[in-house]
Amino acid sequence: MVSSALDHNKPRVLVSGLSNGLGGTEIVVGRYIKALSSYATFEFLATSDLSDVAFVHEMNSEIHICPDIDRPIKRFEYLDHLFQDEPNRYQAxxxxxxxxxxxxxxRAAQRANVSVRIAHSRNSRFLGGLPTQVISRFNRHVALRNSNVRLACSKEAGSYFWGDNFQILPNALDFNDMEYDPVSRIVIREEFGLSPKDFLIGTVGRLTSQKNHIFLLKIMKELLTVKSNCKLMIVGDGPLHKSLQESAATLGISSSVLFAGERKDIKDILSSFDCFVFPSTFEGLGVAAIEAQLNGLPCVCSFGVPDAADISDKFLKCSFNVAEWIDAIISMNRPNKLAGGRLFMTSTSKQVNCCQSSLVDNPLVSVIVPMYNAEKTIQKTLNSLQCQSMSNIEIIIVDDGSTDRGAELVMAIAEGDNRIKLISQNNSGVCVARNRGVDEASGDWVAFVDADDILPINAVRLLLESSDGCSLVVGALLNEHCDNSSKAISIGWETACSLSLAFWDNVNKVPFPSFANGVAFRSVCGKIFNKSLFRNGSLKFEDGIRFGEDALFMVDAYRLAENVKVVDSAVYCYVNNSDSVTRNTDISAIEGVDNLLIKLYELCLVNPDLNELYKQSAVREVLSLIRNLARFESNQLYMPVSNMVCQPYFSYLMEGFASHRYSRRLISEVKNRITIRLLLARRVMAAIGFTKFVYGVC
Structure with missing residues (x-):
């Protein structure tokens, strides 16, 4: 007996009938107990320590190990002591x-006057051989006489065990636990040496005669004659494991049959399948088939699976005829579905519905995502786009010559979502990638998202709802830090506009805060742009600019927009990523900033009315570069920075820039290459914060 601290203020329930493994009963009971653990204390009665039933040990529950029925006297004495030694120990x-x-x-619980005695049938026939069948039939009247609550997982299971007097308790399933995962599909298939072209059929369940795996092997032998790229994966363990392997060898199909053993990553396993097969001779409900449908899989099942397991339009039942099963399997394949949708069951009919808003009432929004070596983050980004409450979007991924598996992951995700479009190009930079995405966009509106950031679920809807009568909608941003905290970057209406520029004076436009102070205004993210702004190349990203490209683009966007509206709600989440281009500093980064300064200098000469904006952008990018350099112990890269800020074009950009004295002092230190004073200036920057340091908000 394993003891644990018990909450004596909660009712105690003794649970029996679990075996030491990951069977369907153990999984379903575990879900209920986890959900009810705050209302009751659960103890377990079993003939083993349930060492492989994880949730029992995670809950630190008390386990009573009772002798099995092959020791009837010892078993009777144990049960008698368990219930009688501490009267009223259990309420159920x-x-x-x-x-x-x-x-x-x-019977022992009834003798001890336990008030609630639940008999719960989990199958539509008695499991086991002839002795088990005989004893179970004899014990049926024992269970009926001594229970006062009778439950079943299905109508078939209840009728077989209890006759007419029972209630159906639906098995607990969490849709999210079984949702299709395209990344897991790739990982699992690689684990088992499968190619993307292999058609994988699979089944999940204990290797017992009830599950009828031997019939499945016969199907596989014939199936390979008409579909040679088929593979069969059998997930589970049990007494027939060795004999099934021998049968596969005898049939000459060992190379096409994968015995995966007992697995805990069932969602990932199901994601790797193309079709789920379930030839059981009988089932209480067929939870495995329901889970497969929740994963988006088509299912071919025997008539031994109850009708209650049929929850989608990709569910077929077949008799035990090999040819019939082959025809059904060939006709089925994982359907294209909107990833991020949810599967729902209705009581009146079987159907699969996507939890998406109407595709008709809203204009199309093209979301452009430039991607370069974003294998680690692109799935999270795409998931946030797929789950948008306003689903009438197209997602354009522009792969800018990635050398990792990012494009492969996107293609896998796109299999289940026809809104995703992948475009590949040679490495040309984020500006070229975004421009390419705009050229390919079909939407009425355009939005930009970086491949390591995410959108809140209502982002597109909030922006689109404010789009009437304007050509640019601006939203607030959220900054997600590595410690999972989030810092809002608000619009800040209390900050009055400090720029006396002609295009801000339009009465139809909102009063903007300082362009340099408002990162929400400088970034291209967290906004939607009317496609008309891009007509005839009037608005585009400057090719060859690696740093500060957003600020340059947004100056033109505000100038061209006939009207601008602002949503003071977070519609974009920056994720601080140490691998981001904007956070990595090397000689190429310094060259990129240098190119930007030259471009800003040229723009100042062409558009003198915008000088203040361009100058603010120039100083900000240099100070941002120095901030990133401050993360390195070596001062090796300070020399090229010092040379850059000594150039005449930078001196021009510094003229008349009313910034905080510390930022001017830091620029001076870089120019003069005074290392000790530079280190002190770096400490000042770290102490007062970068934004305050640059803009004097202290």
């Missing part, structure tokens, strides 16, 4: 039955 017993060998638990 919950007996889960796949057969009725252990109906004596209910």
């Amino acid at each position: 017993v919950w007996c889960n039955f796949n057969h009725l060998l252990y109906a004596d638990v209910l």
